[in-house]
Amino acid sequence: MDPLQIECVRSFNRLVSQRIGALDDSYLARGRPLGEARVIFEAGLAERLDLRRLREKLGLDSGYLSRLVRSLEAQGIAEVAKSAEDGRVRELRLTAKGRAEFEAYDAASDRLAEAILAPLAAPLRKRLATAMAEVERLLRAGAVEITIEPAGSADARWCLQQYYSELAKRFDEGFDPSVGSTFGEDDATPPAGWFLVARSGGEAVGCGALKRLDDTTGEIKRVWTAASARGLGVASRIMDRLEAQACAAGFKKVLLDTNRALVEAHALYSNRSYREIGRYNDNPYAHHWFEKAL
Amino acid sequence: MDPLQIECVRSFNRLVSQRIGALDDSYLARGRPLGEARVIFEAGLAERLDLRRLREKLGLDSGYLSRLVRSLEAQGIAEVAKSAEDGRVRELRLTAKGRAEFEAYDAASDRLAEAILAPLAAPLRKRLATAMAEVERLLRAGAVEITIEPAGSADARWCLQQYYSELAKRFDEGFDPSVGSTFGEDDATPPAGWFLVARSGGEAVGCGALKRLDDTTGEIKRVWTAASARGLGVASRIMDRLEAQACAAGFKKVLLDTNRALVEAHALYSNRSYREIGRYNDNPYAHHWFEKAL
């Protein structure tokens, strides 16, 4: 890896960790320990927040969080109550006073952001905002995680739905997933197939499936990336994983088909050295058929 | 200020503070408190480091640092010895073992940077490095501080020297500060004049001077920005301060002259609504003369 790029990232990290120190200080300025401030902040962002999720989000010990919350209760800032769904779980809610505290922290964050922008002239401000957005986007792209999971999971279904509605918009002929379908949840359930979901910070941003056609042949289907995550190589990484899975399953080649409207998919397959072949199925929406030896 | 830009900065802060958490964790992973790790890191970067400077750099209490250092001594990681120049000051040096520890922390930073870059394809990596460099540059630009200080201070002299050697390179006729000079240290010492130094993270990156010509007229001289800080509005901010100082001194107008080779200075003055006037002095290096009413 390019040592100049590494130095660039390190230098960035050094500088920005100073900045973050300033953020912590502006939180501490309200005279409350950082732990409590973080809890107030999270509680203010989410309307209802169970301690379990909060613990996971802030990475705290259950005993420690319990005490933090009790301290906030004593200060009249938060209330806890049994969850209606699960009696073991307790839910945190800010009181009116707590909400006021949250607003104060929120305002402090705003002020800090303003202090960063204020000394810059308008065009530089714009450049800074643009560059920050780019860094953020690319950092998130790097943090995308791809996992195999049941094709019937909530996120998997959501991805498929997004995918179908996009096809319906883009195909000249429209799209109805039930017409001539060669793909159901069973086709993506091991050992008949596999379903992948790509997530960025917990949110699903892409999917892909591999279906067993015979002992040596797999078919790649349902490769989709959310609009918010395009141009970040997510589809490419999904393809990597699908092909790796195909290898692991002992397939010698993978096939796939595509509609002529999906030009970026076409480019993706060509780049990954897929070779156009003749029609191998009777998918009514397909115009091109590809093959790749593994 | 644009609320979208503020939100952009805040979102960036949120994301990056998670990243920084990861950095701290990778330091803590060596089983040593963060305070000690930071001391080792600073001691590794600078060959010889006196405790006074270290304390200032890390913002630590003297008693606290004293204990941190003693703990490192006990671990065989660092040694302290009286400074040769000043018997009150103690200097910190890493032992061989300490240097090995430093290398380990250094490697951890490298690994973290690599982990950020690794999942991205080469073109995205390049985009990330570029965007990070841009963010860093602009954050530093925002943190530039401009202070009035004696024209004879070390940084002031350094800036002037840089400025003179640049003029010598750029002027067709060369430049010798002693020829026809209308500016000495006395001319920038209150109440005869003022000298400003711009600093970014402690390092001088620009300067400027205001000289009293008569009770109602000031002259702006020696406005210079280091090459590393150009394009960031530093000269513009120096001009702001000089004009503000001129107002405060009761001047009604300011004058300045410039050489035809300094095209960017020319543009700067025009943008700030300086009006070209006739020759008002006999500076042998000047081709243009400007005036601005305050």
Place this chain on the structure above:
DNA sequence: GAAAATCTCTGACTAAAGTCAGAGAATGGA
């Protein structure tokens, strides 16, 4: 040469952050 200032260290603290082992209540699955 004396007084003021500077730098470091020590002792005596406090507060915050975090860990660990269990107890008690509620839930889910066999």
Place this chain on the structure above:
DNA sequence: TCCATTCTCTGACTTTAGTCAGAGATTTTC
């Protein structure tokens, strides 16, 4: 229905971080 699991709380800790008031050695200033 019962047993394992999950979620939260409590008590009893430790470690880290940080503060404050001097004392002692040195240097600087007048």
